[in-house]
Amino acid sequence: MxxxxxxxxxxxxxxxxxxxxxxxxxxxxxxxxxxxxxxxxxxxxxxxxxxxxxxxxxxxxxxxxxxxxxxxxxxxxxxxxxxxxxxxxxxxxxxxxxxxxxxxxxxxxxxxxxxxxxxxxxxxxxxxxxxxxxxxxxEGRVATLLELLSMREREVLQLLAQGRGTKEVAAQLLLSPKTIEVHRLNLYAKLRVNNVIELARIAFREGLVQL
Amino acid sequence: MxxxxxxxxxxxxxxxxxxxxxxxxxxxxxxxxxxxxxxxxxxxxxxxxxxxxxxxxxxxxxxxxxxxxxxxxxxxxxxxxxxxxxxxxxxxxxxxxxxxxxxxxxxxxxxxxxxxxxxxxxxxxxxxxxxxxxxxxxEGRVATLLELLSMREREVLQLLAQGRGTKEVAAQLLLSPKTIEVHRLNLYAKLRVNNVIELARIAFREGLVQL
DNA sequence: GCGCGTCCTAAGGAACTTCCTTAGTCCCCG
DNA sequence: CGGGGACTAAGGAAGTTCCTTAGGACGCGC
The missing domain is CATH 3.40.50.2300 (Response regulator)
Known part of the structure; x- marks a missing residue:
């Protein structure tokens, strides 16, 4: 060859x-x-x-x-x-x-x-x-923290970690801010944190968003 | 030579x-x-x-x-x-x-x-x-972003970037939450951002807080 | 010493966000 | 076809953020 x-x-x-x-x-x-x-x-x-x-x-x-x-x-x-x-x-x-x-x-x-x-x-x-x-x-697959999340949740996490507020994320994804709030709360639950900064930190750490 | x-x-x-x-x-x-x-x-x-x-x-x-x-x-x-x-x-x-x-x-x-x-x-x-x-x-010096800040501001930035809320930071520094709010607003102005996540991102990027 | 700037502190109040709950649709799995 | 997760979104209470104003301290220049 x-x-x-x-x-x-x-x-x-x-x-x-x-x-x-x-x-x-x-x-x-x-x-x-x-x-x-x-x-x-x-x-x-x-x-x-x-x-x-x-x-x-x-x-x-x-x-x-x-x-x-x-x-x-x-x-x-x-x-x-x-x-x-x-x-x-x-x-x-x-x-x-x-x-x-x-x-x-x-x-x-x-x-x-x-x-x-x-x-x-x-x-x-x-x-x-x-x-x-x-x-x-x-050996199969390495489960990262991010694999716990659905597509939508990763998408929301990414935008939030980029410094966008709830309203802005909603506007970008053509959704209601209320929907983004729910996604945020679900992210807190799944990633076991309780504020946006910890969320952002995970996104940075996992490479979802470039620092 | x-x-x-x-x-x-x-x-x-x-x-x-x-x-x-x-x-x-x-x-x-x-x-x-x-x-x-x-x-x-x-x-x-x-x-x-x-x-x-x-x-x-x-x-x-x-x-x-x-x-x-x-x-x-x-x-x-x-x-x-x-x-x-x-x-x-x-x-x-x-x-x-x-x-x-x-x-x-x-x-x-x-x-x-x-x-x-x-x-x-x-x-x-x-x-x-x-x-x-x-x-x-x-043209003189290239100031590190963090050099723009006062001691107190760096301290507040660090705690905020660690995921502490305004109230918690206030409690830790024995100050009024209102004072921390002002520090936060000054940080936004000095670092030219307008939300806590961007603030946190700078703290991570500058190594003030470990990711 | 006096004005100036900056730092640090903090309050009031309007505006906005977050949290929690409830709920409807959709679709997949068993 | 029922259970479960994903995705959507609203209401309303609780809480946070933003902006403005303000006072004392400290140092810097003249």
């Missing part, structure tokens, strides 16, 4: 990180970087224009995150390996990333060799995960 | 980033990486043991951050260039970083060439800053 040279497209919102990845990838035999992007939107466009064989993308990026970009790439017909890099070991994003169609999920704290291993595995149609994440993924 | 070969020590909490930096640094003539560390504590030890000519360190690291590590390196007699890398353009950390004794402050969104430029400048005893930061630094 490995042909003479595989073309690679890199997406990460920090140029120094892209520079570093490019240097590392080009040192690997059989890989050549043909393009890069600083956010998900640019990644999707770049892939559409340049048809790389392999995509390496960061999870957290401005404009469009790696998971959503992956979804768009797959929807757009891209079938090559997509390797997702993550910053923190965001177990909460793993399932989403796999659901979106990534072939490998590599923590930035790992060595570059693992990334190459992930590329190799992906080329052979396998899914590659960082060892500790693989364990998690196999 | 540039001798045959300059030894470099790299600190960053993500190994892939370290790998990338190492690849880039080693591609530059006259630079050789002699060690690396994943946190500030290991950086300080590594420098003590290996005596590198140049240190490149990330700002945000577990155990001991880049700024505090820099302070320790300078206190321990290290006189070579220390190049600080930052993730976000954390203007609030710039002043502290310079105060701690870094020679250059480079945003990760910049190209690696800027890092080399920074190293060159530092070797000639100059301070190198990303252009947009240089403007800020020259």
């Amino acid at each position: 490995v042909r003479g040279e595989q073309t690679v497209f890199i997406a990460d919102d920090h140029q120094i990180v892209r520079d570093g990845l490019r240097a590392l990838v080009e040192r690997a035999p059989g890989l050549r970087v043909i393009g890069e992007a600083a956010d998900g939107r640019a990644l999707v466009e770049g892939v559409r224009a340049l048809h790389p064989a392999i995509v390496i993308t960061d999870l957290a990026m401005g404009e469009l995150n790696g998971v959503d970009a992956t979804r768009q790439l797959r929807a757009g017909g891209f079938r090559g390996p997509i390797i997702m890099l993550s910053m923190h070991d965001e177990r909460r994003h793993l399932a989403q990333a796999l659901g979106a169609g990534v072939n490998a999920y590599v923590h930035k704290a790992h060595a570059f060799e693992q990334l190459l291993e992930a590329i190799g595995a992906a080329q052979h149609g396998r899914i590659w995960l960082s060892p500790q994440l693989a364990a998690l993924a196999e | 540039v001798r045959g070969e300059q030894t470099v020590f790299i600190a960053d909490d993500h190994q892939i980033v370290r790998d990338g930096l190492r690849a880039l640094v080693e591609r530059a003539p006259g630079l050789r990486v002699i060690g690396e560390a994943a946190d500030g504590r290991a950086l300080v030890e590594g420098v003590r043991a290996l005596h590198p000519a140049i240190v490149i360190t990330d700002l945000a690291m577990g155990e001991l951050n880049g700024v505090d590590a820099t302070r320790q390196l300078r206190a321990g007699g290290f006189r070579g260039p220390i190049i600080m890398l930052s993730m976000h353009d954390e203007r609030r950390h710039l002043a502290q970083a310079l105060g701690a004794g870094v020679n250059a402050y480079v945003h990760k969104a910049h190209a690696f060439e800027q890092l080399l430029e920074a190293i060159g400048a530092a070797q000639h005893g100059r301070i190198w800053l990303s252009p947009q930061l240089a403007a800020l630094a020259e």
Whole structure:
């Protein structure tokens, strides 16, 4: 499956990180970087224009995150390996990333060799995960606090944690403020807190809202 | 001032980033990486043991951050260039970083060439800053958000961000709830927000309260 | 020393939010 | 088809927030 040279497209919102990845990838035999992007939107466009064989993308990026970009790439017909890099070991994003169609999920704290291993595995149609994440993924699922919540509740929690008041959230979701109040009270009950700040704190801690 | 070969020590909490930096640094003539560390504590030890000519360190690291590590390196007699890398353009950390004794402050969104430029400048005893930061630094000081606040205000902010209500904070500080309300309103004005959650978010972001 | 600004304190009262309860619809699971 | 959760929303009491006003303390400059 490995042909003479595989073309690679890199997406990460920090140029120094892209520079570093490019240097590392080009040192690997059989890989050549043909393009890069600083956010998900640019990644999707770049892939559409340049048809790389392999995509390496960061999870957290401005404009469009790696998971959503992956979804768009797959929807757009891209079938090559997509390797997702993550910053923190965001177990909460793993399932989403796999659901979106990534072939490998590599923590930035790992060595570059693992990334190459992930590329190799992906080329052979396998899914590659960082060892500790693989364990998690196999033993079923990791229940996060947020999984206790319904879609709507997560949505409300997210908006509240972004500093929106009850009325504003209601306006945004086209609901009555009274409904949002009930969702808030249910969130307090489910997350065992009793004020909005603790709620926001959980949203920050669980990565639902960027600090 | 540039001798045959300059030894470099790299600190960053993500190994892939370290790998990338190492690849880039080693591609530059006259630079050789002699060690690396994943946190500030290991950086300080590594420098003590290996005596590198140049240190490149990330700002945000577990155990001991880049700024505090820099302070320790300078206190321990290290006189070579220390190049600080930052993730976000954390203007609030710039002043502290310079105060701690870094020679250059480079945003990760910049190209690696800027890092080399920074190293060159530092070797000639100059301070190198990303252009947009240089403007800020020259016009005096970049005040940390929290430096705007009085002692009392920080105290109140901290308690509020811990999820305490106005009444509870008042009880704890032996003040009238009305007084706390006024402090809260002053905090809104000073930090340019208009609800407690944004206030809490600042407290988390600035590290006043542990998430 | 006098004015100025800032900090810290606190009250009144209008405006608004929160809490709690009740309740209707929908849809899935057994 | 009944129970249960999700989602919606209203009424009304209780509580909080916002805004304004205000007084004493302290330091800063002239």
